[in-house]
Amino acid sequence: MKGQLHPGWEGLQRRKLACLAAVLTILALAALLGAGTGSIRLSPGEVLSALFGGGDATARTVLFEIRLPRIAAGVLVGAALGMSGAVMQCVLNNPLASASTLGVSQGAAFGAAIGIIAFGGGVTAAGGDYAVQIDNPYIVTLCAFVFGSASTAVILAVSRMRRDLGPGALVLAGVALSSLFSGGSALLQYFADDTQLGAVVFWTFGDLDGLTGGELALLAAADALAFVYFMLRRWDYNAIRAGGDTAASLGVNVRAATLAGMAVCTAASALAVSFVGIISFIGLVAPHAMRRFVGDDYRWLLPCSAAGGAALLLLADWASRVIIAPVELPVGAITSFLGAPVFLALLLKGGGRNA
Amino acid sequence: MLEVRDLSFAYRGGSPVLDGVGFTVPDGEVCAVLGNNGAGKSTLIKCMDRILRPGSGSVSIDGRDIFALSRREAARLAAYVPQTPPSGELTVFDAVLLGRRPYIGWDAAAGDKAAAMEAMELLGLSGLALRRLDELSGGERQKAAIARALAQEPRLLLLDEPTSSLDPRAQHDTMSLVREITRGRGVCTVCVLHDLNLAARYCSRFVFLSGSRVFAEGGREAMNAENIEEVYGMHVHLDEYMGVPVVVPFPEIHMR
Numbered sequence: 001m002k003g004q005l006h007p008g009w010e011g012l013q014r015r016k017l018a019c020l021a022a023v024l025t026i027l028a029l030a031a032l033l034g035a036g037t038g039s040i041r042l043s044p045g046e047v048l049s050a051l052f053g054g055g056d057a058t059a060r061t062v063l064f065e066i067r068l069p070r071i072a073a074g075v076l077v078g079a080a081l082g083m084s085g086a087v088m089q090c091v092l093n094n095p096l097a098s099a100s101t102l103g104v105s106q107g108a109a110f111g112a113a114i115g116i117i118a119f120g121g122g123v124t125a126a127g128g129d130y131a132v133q134i135d136n137p138y139i140v141t142l143c144a145f146v147f148g149s150a151s152t153a154v155i156l157a158v159s160r161m162r163r164d165l166g167p168g169a170l171v172l173a174g175v176a177l178s179s180l181f182s183g184g185s186a187l188l189q190y191f192a193d194d195t196q197l198g199a200v201v202f203w204t205f206g207d208l209d210g211l212t213g214g215e216l217a218l219l220a221a222a223d224a225l226a227f228v229y230f231m232l233r234r235w236d237y238n239a240i241r242a243g244g245d246t247a248a249s250l251g252v253n254v255r256a257a258t259l260a261g262m263a264v265c266t267a268a269s270a271l272a273v274s275f276v277g278i279i280s281f282i283g284l285v286a287p288h289a290m291r292r293f294v295g296d297d298y299r300w301l302l303p304c305s306a307a308g309g310a311a312l313l314l315l316a317d318w319a320s321r322v323i324i325a326p327v328e329l330p331v332g333a334i335t336s337f338l339g340a341p342v343f344l345a346l347l348l349k350g351g352g353r354n355a
Numbered sequence: 356m357l358e359v360r361d362l363s364f365a366y367r368g369g370s371p372v373l374d375g376v377g378f379t380v381p382d383g384e385v386c387a388v389l390g391n392n393g394a395g396k397s398t399l400i401k402c403m404d405r406i407l408r409p410g411s412g413s414v415s416i417d418g419r420d421i422f423a424l425s426r427r428e429a430a431r432l433a434a435y436v437p438q439t440p441p442s443g444e445l446t447v448f449d450a451v452l453l454g455r456r457p458y459i460g461w462d463a464a465a466g467d468k469a470a471a472m473e474a475m476e477l478l479g480l481s482g483l484a485l486r487r488l489d490e491l492s493g494g495e496r497q498k499a500a501i502a503r504a505l506a507q508e509p510r511l512l513l514l515d516e517p518t519s520s521l522d523p524r525a526q527h528d529t530m531s532l533v534r535e536i537t538r539g540r541g542v543c544t545v546c547v548l549h550d551l552n553l554a555a556r557y558c559s560r561f562v563f564l565s566g567s568r569v570f571a572e573g574g575r576e577a578m579n580a581e582n583i584e585e586v587y588g589m590h591v592h593l594d595e596y597m598g599v600p601v602v603v604p605f606p607e608i609h610m611r
Contacts, residue, residue, distance in 0.1 A: 008485045009448045009468075235456050242441050242453060246500075248406040250456045250507070251430030295487070296444035 082309020084265035085283025098283030111147030115140035148270030206332025281339020362412030390564035434504035440496035454506030494525035
């Protein structure tokens, strides 16, 4: 056996590959399901034939104009939140870390409120499905991005100043920032007029609909860059999980890897949230669900968390449309219903030790 | 040959933890770093592996200065085994394979996996390869950490109290294994120890740290009652029982 490959280990790698394939299959099925659900129902067969240019014109229009952009948004946002959650949990050495628990979402909501109310993102009442329409989405998105990033910057600064802080303390810092941002949002809303108020509230619900092709392309580019960066660093993340000193002795620049990792996570997740509104807990649920199958091994955890986050968000979006159809529930609320129990379960498992 | 020269370190705004520390270790020998708590033993090991950046001084192995190398190159020369054995959900194989990180580009090559296998075999871990670290005993996890360090194929092996979490049997197994590997591979090993008897039995070089400086260093002749009494502030008697060196402390005898 000396110098030979370990047969059992190769088998284990194949099992992890099978897990990734299974998650991707679930993702594809969720996309198919989502593409067929809505005011005009399409069977999976109709979806597939419309996708390849067949079927009737209405089905094609519905699919390409409405459903596919929505699915693309779900996949891109879910993947960004899933993989950044996995990396944040590693570099902060904190099982409870994710974009939503560290206050990115609330920061982004506050930023959006500023954009809509203070910087006059502009709101006009419109008919149809939407009570309100945001006139200048770019200023709103930009503000949401800036304030979403600001909250992680503060958390990161806190974690660097006091290295002895346990997992619970960082989440508490996230809670403190979240309430600060919520307070700020409440104040802004107090001085807002009715349409502005409606726009802010609607924004915070989280909505995968209505992203333009350009916005989707931007999200896709950010996702791709973040994913490639994380995969290049996957051995470093495994080393960091083995302990900071050990990682340093293996040649990892731990400080640089942490700062760069958090910067990429924050940029990717804040960008995702700033386009679609508050979507919580995907970054917490997806990595922890995947750890059960592929272990704490970032070579596999990263792609699985990205795919799992995407599948989870698509399923949540589908659920939001069918629970009391034809009413569409806010997808952010659905993911919170899913995430809060997982968060509590992690606490019970001891994730908040050393708080 | 390991040469440590004039190594100094202080935490930001604090008094020096290491002050002009220097010593040498020939190839194939295990060197014990001895001294009281707070004498700077762990700090010394961490400085030697660039986990902490010393204010001044040099650490060279075969004439190559560790601090002049890139992180990756330095990690190929020196390996470190921390005081607390690793835990977590990684399998033993994956944890040992991490030792190949300084050699891995995009992914682990067949040679990396073979090196990990060999290291596991050397420590008798082959049967546990697919078990998760957190399912193992403290001794087995300590062995996994040593296997990971060996997979790095270092010239310098740094161990921070490798026996602190082990039962007596495992302590002796680990130390005799460390001595065997050091001799067999001709590497230099530096090992922080609290147990004077383990040090006397398995090490052939000794560095006594006291008040952030080297109080004494050398071969077996340095492991004498005077040095121990001066560094630990405790009366001791050195003897040999059936060829095994023993250190018997007499803390009840007050020293002048």
